[in-house]
Every structure is written in C-alpha cells, then in structure tokens.
Amino acid sequence: DQQVKQNSPSLSVQEGRISILNCDYTNSMFDYFLWYKKYPAEGPTFLISISSIKDKNEDGRFTVFLNKSAKHLSLHIVPSQPGDSAVYFCAASKDDYKLSFGAGTTVTVRA
C-alpha cells in the first residue's frame, strides 16, 4: 500500500524558473517529511525536511510547504539550475525510523 505518492513522474522546467514538486500522503500519523535528490549512480542525498508542527521550511533555494489538512507537501526550487536535474523522492515517517518513500519525480532543467 503506497502511503506516499508522487503523481508526476517527470517535470521539465526552464533554467531560472521555479520548479514545484508535489507529494501526497494518506497516513495522518506521519509527522516528519523529507525530500531527497538522487543523481544516476549515486545514493539519495538529503535536501530538506519539515516536521508536522510547521507549515514551511526554507533552506537557500529550497522551500518545503506542508498542508496537513490536505495531506500534501510540496518542494519549491527557485531559481532552478541545470545541476538540479535529478530524481526527487518525497519521504515520510511517524515518530520512528521507518521512511515511506514516494516513487520519485524526474526533474529536467532546460538551458
């Protein structure tokens, strides 16, 4: 049962523009959410996280928004750069170690 869903398998954006990646979850017990970025032939790299007591967390060009009532989170990348081209995974956990991952969204940043 897929508890974390990334419904867009791919996203193409022009360099300098905003990339918006979306993630939906079904388990209301999730209280910690993370985004990972993965290049080919490398492991996932932790990008940014947010706990359920917040609705926004910002780190440089990356901002994560959490809407608990809608069970939805999003990752905004502004401005998008060619090095941002990668697969992005959304993940969630509920007061423990176990991460539930989404299927990933492949981002392509066009020059």
Next chain:
Amino acid sequence: DTEVTQTPKHLVMGMTNKKSLKCEQHMGHRAMYWYKQKAKKPPELMFVYSYEKLSINESVPSRFSPECPNSSLLNLHLHALQPEDSALYLCASSQALTGGQPQHFGDGTRLSIL
C-alpha cells in the same frame, strides 16, 4: 561527497558465491540501515541497527546476513543469492533511531547475480 562510504561500487557474483558489502560512516551516528532499491522504484528497508544491535529485520531472507562490528561499520554478508536479488544496495545512517532525524545515504553497491 557522501559521508557514508560503501564498497564495492559494483559487484557481480554467481548464485553459489559468498561476498560481503561494506558501509562506513564517521558522523558519530548510532543508527545504521540497509536498503534495497530496484530500478525506478523507491528504496525498501531491509535492516536497522541501533547502537550496534540489530533492531529491525524487515522479513529479509536468511541469505542476507547483516553485521555491525562497531559503531562506524556495517556489513551485509551475501550467500546463495538469487537473480531477483540483483539491485542497488544502499546503506544509510542517522543520529539516532527516532523520528525527526534525516537518514544520510551512501552511493550504494550495484549488485548483479548471474
């Protein structure tokens, strides 16, 4: 540069071989994890160690045998694997085995079973 180091990067083995995957972290993390990732799928948790003790085994077949010799090292011993075990094996670590702690991943070992 990743702070979790995995060796080897690639491994090809026959179904009767015995091999080991190694993982090392020097971040002082006390929780370490093994994941399996198939192509175009998210990582699937296999084992969790906390303070060098096995805390979680996600019903993994006994042909996979984890070992944590010390707080910095994690091994995965492989024996009599099947072709369907071909995958990317990822090691991760986190400060502790509690929520709210990001897991940091290595680059993985690409395993191919002939």
